[in-house]
Amino acid sequence: MPNRPQPKLNLRILILAFVLLAAMATLGNSFWVMFKIQKQELIDNALQANQAYAERIASGVQQVLSSDQTRLQYASLIIARAINDPQQLAGEAQRLLEQDNSFNSVLITDARGTIIASAPASLGLNGQPIRNQGPLKQQQPIISNAFKSLTGHLVVFVSQPVFDAQGQYLGLVGGSIRLEQKNALQDLMDRQVRQDGAHVYLVDSTRRVLYHPYAERIGSVVAADPIVDAALSQSSTALQAQDAHGEQMLAGVAYVPSSRWGVISQQPLANIYASLEETLSKIIRGMIPLALFGLLLMWWLGARISVPLSRLAESAKRLDSPESYQRISAIATHYVESWQIRRALLLGTSLLQEKIGRLNQQAQSDALTGLANRRAMQDTLTLWRDSDKAFAIVSMDIDHFKRVNDTYGHAAGDVTLQVIANLMRQNLRSDDLACRVGGEEFMLLLPNSSLRAAADVAERLRASIEAAQIETVGHITVSLGVTLWRPGGVSLADALEKADQLLYQAKQQGRNRVVAEELSQAPA
Missing domain, CATH: 3.30.70.270 (Reverse transcriptase/Diguanylate cyclase domain)
Structure with missing residues (x-):
């Protein structure tokens, strides 16, 4: 009607506003899809990597302990023949100590648990009863949990019973592994350095920390922690859970059967989010120049485009759908400007579909070999x-x-x-x-x-x-x-x-x- 006020918006502004809104909706949807896919992919990869890492370390720990028990078993045969020869017993204890860097000290006891030979001799342990009486009672090979030794150190004790030819129990031979001192076990763990913010630690069956990259944590007992519970459950698995300090972790765990210890390889979930945020930030920065160019282009085309632009804008809302490329290609463009817009949208669709395709390919492929998973x-x-x-x-x-x-x-x-x-x-x-x-x-x-x-x-x-x-x-x-x-x-x-x-x-x-x-x- 003549008395109605003239609208302040013209077709160019309306079209531009519509295109901007459609583009924002499309980008928002695209980023949300990429965020969800990429986040889950990173979490799954981290869980798989941590589980594989924990399994490899558990295998290494098992091998070190098995090697220690084999050496002690061989030594027990020599000790049985020389049980009444203090000099030979002392030599055998020294040989075990110097054979490699597995043990920080070695001792030999009689059937009552009194130390009759030890190395190094400077510890002055001969004649004293051993602190851990468990191996004496069980009379079988044992890998102990951590305990305080006679010298006041926190140790793990690997022992082997000694029997004579008639099967009579004569005592035991064992080696202590000091948790705060260099040895083969600690060397194995020290080599497991991660570059992705993850760390590895080792606990015994009483939840006491045997190894940790932060030395002050060694010897502490872990409180209620579902990750440690999983590590001691005699299985290998990966899980996302909150640790004893209240931090969300992506963890892989494995069990060492000979010692009943648990290996945990974990990394904070916050690291994954930080990596994802950095990736999205790079994508956004890379898209800013193209977005500015598109804004100027839309302003210029606003006065000349109506129906074709409307159809293109509508299609732009669903760039992530599989049929988007065919739908945009079917839109008729009778002038150069609309043809350029269609071409730009097709390019954006191809890039987005390619990105989603790569993400899907990553989800279906083994990261190391590139084969199907x-x-x-x-x-x-x-x-x-x-x-x-x-x-x-x-x-x-x-x-x-x-x-x-x-x-x-x-x-x-x-x-x-x-x-x-x-x-x-x-x-x-x-x-x-x-x-x-x-x-x-x-x-x-x-x-x-x-x-x-x-x-x-x-x-x-x-x-x-x-x-x-x-x-x-x-x-x-x-x-x-x-x-x-x-x-x-x-x-x-x-x-x-x-x-x-x-x-x-x-x-x-x-x-x-x-x-x-x-x-x-x-x-x-």
């Missing part, structure tokens, strides 16, 4: 099963891989795993799927393959791995189990179990071989 393998198995596609399953394990890590270090072990992954890619067809499902455990899925063809692939892969020269490590071998799953037969779980059983047969038959066998196809 267990999640991707399960998704593929489900898809092939639902589409009634027959496929061969090859279960593969590296022979004596623990020796590689123990002899050359975990870095060489990682290189070995990467070489194996590359050889797998070279020996497989484009439709085959190579997966890493554990530390040195791999799985190959070969669709539309016969058992014989799969066995040939496995044998070719085995031979190429055996022939490969790996830097530092040299040559290694693998064992493989091969079976075939057909629709209407046994379950996927039974098929995977069968492949693992065949793998174990290969190892039992001497390793470095392929064992293939048909499945019984009766439904489970």
Whole structure:
């Protein structure tokens, strides 16, 4: 009506405001999607890394303690023959002390627990009763929890009973490991330095800290802490929980069975958020110039664009949807300006979809080897099963891989795993799927393959791995189990179990071989 006031907004401003709002909604949605995906990916990777780290350290601790017990067992045989020779007993105690840096002191007792020989002699322990009477009563190999020694130090005691040829108990021989002094166990833990804000510590079954990167924590008893509870639960796992100090942690834990100790590798959840915030900040800073350019462009096009711009703005709200690229491409643009906007949106859609695709790829890939991970393998198995596609399953394990890590270090072990992954890619067809499902455990899925063809692939892969020269490590071998799953037969779980059983047969038959066998196809 004539008496109505003239609107203060023109089409250019309305269009610009609409485009800005749509762009902000799109960016907000895109950042929220990226934030959620990236956050969960970082948390999952941190949990997996900490669990793997704790397992490796627990294995190392187990090896150190087993080596100590083996040396003490050998010494007990010598001591049994020289139980009445003080000079020889003193020499044997000194030999054990000087053999390596495992023990900070060594002592030998009679059946009543009186010390009859010790090293170093400067401690003056001969003639005194031992503080920890548990090994005397149990008369079996023991790795103790931490306790105060006769010299007032906080120690762990590794002992071995001494029996004569008739089986009569003569006493024990043991070595103490001072928690505050350098020794083989502490050297092992000191080498476990993390660069991602994580730290590792060791507790005994009474929750007393045996090792911690902060020396003042050694000897303290950890209060109620679900992470420590998990570490002492005789299992290996990863968890997100609040520690005894009230801080949210991403932790991996492992159990040392011979000593009933727990290994904890953990890092603050705040570190993950800090890393994520830094990444998002870089993305935002990188997008600012493009955003400013887009603002100027929209202002110039506002006077000339109506319907096409409206459609483009509407499409811009859903850049993260899979069909967004096709939808934007279908919008008609009859002039250069609208064509440029469409091109810019298509570019933004491609970059966003590429980023989301990379994040999805990371979630489906093993970080070290680039092979498919267990999640991707399960998704593929489900898809092939639902589409009634027959496929061969090859279960593969590296022979004596623990020796590689123990002899050359975990870095060489990682290189070995990467070489194996590359050889797998070279020996497989484009439709085959190579997966890493554990530390040195791999799985190959070969669709539309016969058992014989799969066995040939496995044998070719085995031979190429055996022939490969790996830097530092040299040559290694693998064992493989091969079976075939057909629709209407046994379950996927039974098929995977069968492949693992065949793998174990290969190892039992001497390793470095392929064992293939048909499945019984009766439904489970």
